[in-house]
Amino acid sequence: MKSRPRVGTTGELKFTVAQEHVIDFATDGMPAVLSTPRLIGLLERTAREALYPYLDANERTVGAEIEIRHLAPTPLGANVTCLARVIASEGTSVTFHVEARDEHEVIARGLHKRGVIRVESFAKRVARKTKAS
Numbered sequence: 001m002k003s004r005p006r007v008g009t010t011g012e013l014k015f016t017v018a019q020e021h022v023i024d025f026a027t028d029g030m031p032a033v034l035s036t037p038r039l040i041g042l043l044e045r046t047a048r049e050a051l052y053p054y055l056d057a058n059e060r061t062v063g064a065e066i067e068i069r070h071l072a073p074t075p076l077g078a079n080v081t082c083l084a085r086v087i088a089s090e091g092t093s094v095t096f097h098v099e100a101r102d103e104h105e106v107i108a109r110g111l112h113k114r115g116v117i118r119v120e121s122f123a124k125r126v127a128r129k130t131k132a133s
Contacts, residue, residue: 001054001116005094009086011050013042017078034074039108040066043098047084047112051094060122061114064093068110074102084112092116 015021017034026032044063051061074080081101088095092115100108 001059002056003054004089005051005054005086007086007088009050011046011084013046013049013082015042015080015082017074017076017080019076022076031073032076034078034080034107036068036070039070039080039100040068042080043068043082043084043100043108043110044112044114046082047094047096047098047114050084050086050096051114051116055116058119059116060119061094061116062122063112064115065113066110067112068098068108070108072102072105072107074107078102080107087111 019032021034021038022032023030023035044066048061048063055061079102083099083101084096085098086094087097094114094116096112096114098108098110098112099106
């Protein structure tokens with residue numbers, strides 16, 4: 001890493017809930033709302049992008065742990081803001097408090113941990129598994 005992110009470092013991502021973000025079982029009166037898996041992916045992306053300035057060219061971060069409570073539904077067309085704030089940085093691990101809000105309320109909150117990896121080492125590890133399959 002070029003430098004270690006300080007506690008309090010933040011990232012933000014804004015999006016509008018589109019068809020690609022909603023549940024796939026919105027039928028028979030069930031409204032189209034933001035799906036939990038899509039929300040988790042966007043919260044992870046927010047944390048990942050917050051770390052870009054701290055990484056060397058041959059480094060990336062990968063999700064290692066996530067604990068999220070999806071607290072409220074968000075309808076198709078609503079605006080959402082995802083926030084990620086570093087709460088710990090130790091070794092190759094960075095821990096975030098993550099939160100998502102729509103125009104009305106907090107819709108999700110939790111913790112997310114990312115690991116810093118070197119692309120070459122990671123690719124070799126994946127290749128070993130590919131060969132073993």
